[in-house]
Amino acid sequence: ETGVTQTPRHLVMGMTNKKSLKCEQHLGHNAMYWYKQSAKKPLELMFVYNFKEQTENNSVPSRFSPECPNSSHLFLHLHTLQPEDSALYLCASSQAPSTSGRNEQYFGPGTRLTVT
């Protein structure tokens, strides 16, 4: 295990539902990330937090709302999603700052999201 956990592992939701994805890291890191992984597409960076402050929003639609209450926890709140939002959502953490370049990221197992 990498020290990064994600719940739930699988989620099926309708387009009108509201749900949240949770990520927790036990590595003492201060940078956390959300990525979207779709079939046949490169890994897409969504959000970055350094020391609980959001430092990047990579043009993500507002139906995705991140929250980072502390350096160990990261949430992704979902509402009124579209079927094309179905994907594997990966959380990662690293030593901060995220932009130091030298620091590898540690990934959770992901949440497989299906929007019906």
Added chain:
Amino acid sequence: AQSVAQPEDQVNVAEGNPLTVKCTYSVSGNPYLFWYVQYPNRGLQFLLKYITGDNLVKGSYGFEAEFNKSQTSFHLKKPSALVSDSALYFCAVRDHLMNYGGSQGNLIFGKGTKLSVKP
């Protein structure tokens, strides 16, 4: 702008044979380079990185990668492949000259190469 390319969607190797997964990059300065592996239904797992120093980098599970500045490549290699090495492999790059903050400061991942090792 920085970018990374993995020219092969899939690499097929017989068990016991050497394997190579290719990666080339483009940055304006000197690169930081990474390899990650993803097993089915799992997140990405860090394998190795090149920051500076020796061009040959050794990582987990017997993998190694060679940084070649003139060819802007960072190919992943293993002398003897195992069936259990079958997975999706991602190369990633960051230009160390990029300023802190903003999208320029984060890793750029390749699209991945599926490695299949047959018995």
